[in-house]
Amino acid sequence: MDLSQLTAHELHDRLLKKEVSAAEITAAVFKRIDQVEDKVKSYLTITKESAMAKAQEVDGKIARGEQVGPLAGVPIAIKDNLCTEGIRTTCASKILYNFVPPYTATAVAKLNAADMVMVGKTNMDEFAMGSSTENSGFQLTYNPWDLERVPGGSSGGSAAAVAAGEAILSLGSDTGGSIRQPAAFCGVVGMKPTYGAVSRYGLVAYASSLDQIGPFTKDVTDMALALNVICGYDPMDSTSANIKQPDFTQYLVNDIKGMKIGIPREYMAEGIDPQVKEKIKAAIDKLTELGAHVEETSLPHTDYAMPAYYLIATAEASSNLARYDGVRYGLRVEDAEDVVDMYMRSRSRGFGHEVKRRIMLGTYSLSAGYYDAYYLKALKVRTLIKRDFDRAFEQYDLLLSPTSPSTAFKVGEMVNDPLQMYLQDVCTIPVNLAGIPAISIPCGLVNGLPVGLQLMGKAFDEGTLLRVAYTFEQNTDFGRLRPQL
Numbered sequence: 001m002d003l004s005q006l007t008a009h010e011l012h013d014r015l016l017k018k019e020v021s022a023a024e025i026t027a028a029v030f031k032r033i034d035q036v037e038d039k040v041k042s043y044l045t046i047t048k049e050s051a052m053a054k055a056q057e058v059d060g061k062i063a064r065g066e067q068v069g070p071l072a073g074v075p076i077a078i079k080d081n082l083c084t085e086g087i088r089t090t091c092a093s094k095i096l097y098n099f100v101p102p103y104t105a106t107a108v109a110k111l112n113a114a115d116m117v118m119v120g121k122t123n124m125d126e127f128a129m130g131s132s133t134e135n136s137g138f139q140l141t142y143n144p145w146d147l148e149r150v151p152g153g154s155s156g157g158s159a160a161a162v163a164a165g166e167a168i169l170s171l172g173s174d175t176g177g178s179i180r181q182p183a184a185f186c187g188v189v190g191m192k193p194t195y196g197a198v199s200r201y202g203l204v205a206y207a208s209s210l211d212q213i214g215p216f217t218k219d220v221t222d223m224a225l226a227l228n229v230i231c232g233y234d235p236m237d238s239t240s241a242n243i244k245q246p247d248f249t250q251y252l253v254n255d256i257k258g259m260k261i262g263i264p265r266e267y268m269a270e271g272i273d274p275q276v277k278e279k280i281k282a283a284i285d286k287l288t289e290l291g292a293h294v295e296e297t298s299l300p301h302t303d304y305a306m307p308a309y310y311l312i313a314t315a316e317a318s319s320n321l322a323r324y325d326g327v328r329y330g331l332r333v334e335d336a337e338d339v340v341d342m343y344m345r346s347r348s349r350g351f352g353h354e355v356k357r358r359i360m361l362g363t364y365s366l367s368a369g370y371y372d373a374y375y376l377k378a379l380k381v382r383t384l385i386k387r388d389f390d391r392a393f394e395q396y397d398l399l400l401s402p403t404s405p406s407t408a409f410k411v412g413e414m415v416n417d418p419l420q421m422y423l424q425d426v427c428t429i430p431v432n433l434a435g436i437p438a439i440s441i442p443c444g445l446v447n448g449l450p451v452g453l454q455l456m457g458k459a460f461d462e463g464t465l466l467r468v469a470y471t472f473e474q475n476t477d478f479g480r481l482r483p484q485l
């Protein structure tokens with residue numbers, strides 16, 4: 001039995017029955033990393049020593065008969081834009097190549113407190129800008145289903161690690177699709193919770209009004225367990241929602257009879273690969289068979305989501321990334337003539353192409369004379385998109401679509417066509433603009449590559465998404481498919 005291939009809840013059962021120890025589980029994951037990491041390249045930093053020490057600490061607690069939580073002793077990977085005290089946190093950017101944070105992000109601190117074992121920090125698109133992880137300043141990550149293809153992005157390392165068995169679950173961040181799209185490409189479960197449900201304290205900011213932390217897991221049960229750990233109010237994040245979080249496992253119910261599901265027609269339009277559409281239609285048939293009422297609906301402003309996103313996200317990025325000046329963090333050129341020269345050349349050397357492109361776009365749309373025409377207009381469009389969802393949720397319990405227009409594409413296929421790359425997120429971006437939760441679950445393979453089904457819900461109604469996802473998973477085999485590496 002290869003422990004690295006099990007889910008967190010399966011491992012927990014074995015742990016409590018004393019069939020395995022946390023140290024054995026962790027060792028199995030590191031053995032798997034030794035076997036496949038050369039091919040997949042999920043990680044930027046591996047923290048084996050501290051992981052083994054933590055696993056032994058958990059075993060000690062169990063041996064002493066202390067109460068441990070349901071994810072105790074389970075190995076987890078963390079996207080490298082989440083601050084970890086004493087452990088390098090780079091955002092896959094050369095400008096932060098040597099940054100060691102003095103504190104830990106709240107979401108990670110909660111995992112530590114739940115006795116989870118951090119295995120390492122995962123590769124990503126630089127500052128989470130991208131859809132393929134090819135914008136990393138350090139390395140490419142490869143899709144475990146086909147090593148010539150991308151894992152998706154920007155949380156590609158976190159998705160690939162779980163799909164390859166190099167971690168049992170992982171954390172990513174999602175600003176416009178960066179958890180859901182790589183989850184779809186790698187055949188795992190990925191969720192972007194409601195904006196404000198998970199504290200962003202210690203998440204390096206890309207576009208603060210859109211960013212949200214969420215988990216990648218092998219199944220929906222693990223997703224509920226992970227949300228139980230990371231959700232909740234945090235006074236350190238002023239946008240954190242002060243509401244009582246439910247126990248998400250109560251939604252792991254195999255029953256969706258009478259549930260109303262809307263299919264926004266704009267999400268099934270041209271541009272979606274016909275074979276992907278087939279899989280989504282088959283999923284719709286399955287949900288209907290299981291007792292849901294499914295019908296077509298419309299979110300009329302969908303076409304404007306992409307342009308609005310690329311104005312708002314870049315505007316916020318240009319402001320957030322102003323802090324990397326060679327003084328406070330990371331890279332500083334040594335041979336500058338004066339301080340202005342030092343700022344300029346540190347930023348020029350430290351940031352990659354895509355990051356520079358976005359800083360320029362964002363600075364432009366925020367500048368006097370263009371602010372009203374672009375940035376302010378985009379904010380108004382954002383409100384219209386939010387209203388589309390509000391109206392739809394008066395009629396439906398949730399909305400359904402493909403997660404991504406295609407399956408994983410080849411490495412290098414889109415790097416010279418940023419617009420084509422941006423279009424990867426047509427189905428995921430509106431969700432971030434509206435601040436609502438969405439989950440991607442596996443719904444089959446096309447030519448051996450995973451397809452993701454996206455379920456979108458009302459704000460703070462992650463429970464309904466879990467329930468439908470769980471029912472779908474229990475009545476199909478797609479969740480059990482694993483890549484042959």
Ligand code: GLN
Pocket residue numbers: 128129130131153154173174175176177178179206313422425
């Ligand atoms: N691909 C989108 C972008 O590049 C989304 C990225 C994300 O969600 N972090 O902005």
